[in-house]
Amino acid sequence: MALKKTELLVLKRTRIQESSLFLICLSRDYGKLPLVAKSAVRPGSSSAESLQYFAVADVVFYQSEKEAADYISKADLVESFDNIAQNEQKFGYASAALEFANLFLPEHEVNSQVYFNLKKFLRSLNQSEEKDFRREILHFWYLLCIFCGYAPQLGQCVECGGKLAGDRLMLDPERGGLVCARCVGDRLLIGLDRGTVKVLERLAGTDISDNRKVSLTKAQQEQIRQMLTALTEYHIGKRVDLKSFDFLRKLDIMNQDGGIRGEDS
Ligand SMILES: [Zn+2]
Structure with a gap:
């Protein structure tokens, strides 16, 4: 399972299942990507803040064998445009x-x-x-x-x-x-x-x-x-x-x- 790293901005967020997100992101190194963030909207999740709209995040993600979208394993906030x-x-x-x-x-x-x-x-x-x-x-x-x-x-x-x-x-x-x-x-x-x-x-x-x-x-x-x-x-x-x-x-x-x-x- 090869891990990839990039910086990205969220273009579109859709909640799937209980607490996961399906995201369309614009990444610096891989272009536009569909990504899934499991449990990202669970209270206390560190990914929740960094995967908001109008925020820059550093993410680590891996390719899914079965799915069309890749999965985010880690997301850190780099810059957020809160205003x-x-x-x-x-x-x-x-x-x-x-x-x-x-x-x-x-x-x-x-x-x-x-x-x-x-x-x-x-x-x-x-x-x-x-x-x-x-x-x-x-x-x-x-x-x-x-x-x-x-x-x-x-x-x-x-x-x-x-x-x-x-x-x-x-x-x-x-x-x-x-x-x-x-x-x-x-x-x-x-x-x-x-x-x-x-x-x-x-x-x-x-x-x-x-x-x-x-x-x-x-x-x-x-x-x-x-x-x-x-x-x-x-x-x-x-x-x-x-x-x-x-x-x-x-x-x-x-x-x-x-x-x-x-x-x-
Ligand atoms: Zn002419």
Whole structure:
């Protein structure tokens, strides 16, 4: 029975049987992993605290001969982001990031850039004094697209390689980038202002913890959200229907008119 060690973050927790947990984790060294933690929710269990959401844990685990998931034999808390669960906004955005990571990553494929970015995102949310984290989640989501190989081509027309003219540019999620006026065709495209494209280029080279150093208007945020939604739906191959998307849509309703409307759309 070979023991393996890694550092990880929990993406999804499900209680199974009396006191055990089935976890989808993002590990630094083995990618996304399904893991079982036996007796982890029993009172006094040392694993309980380290296998919470929004916590970094060092774990030792072993491969199960019969089961699809591996088993955790030891879990130690490395860092916990306790402020997130205390704040509704932080909790919503942090949950969205976990859902995005789970959605984008296949199992057992190591992607340390996504791992370290998710950790940094949670850490900066935990420390932040801001009230709204919409720009942080958009930045995280965009980096996730880049690190998973879905970065849109923004420098030239993705179809003919030609120059892009004008202040209003069109992005085709299927072709994976901006298209020039000649190559537009009759598909449904996402409109992006040239200023938004410049912001995207800056965000691509900016550390998630430096998000607030990039100037980003509300209108640009909305264009980026539409672009990321379209790219995600195209690459994931289905209409995205996540709890976090509902959360982000509700925030849109709240942000329009500057107040909370009575009903959800
Ligand atoms: Zn073209």
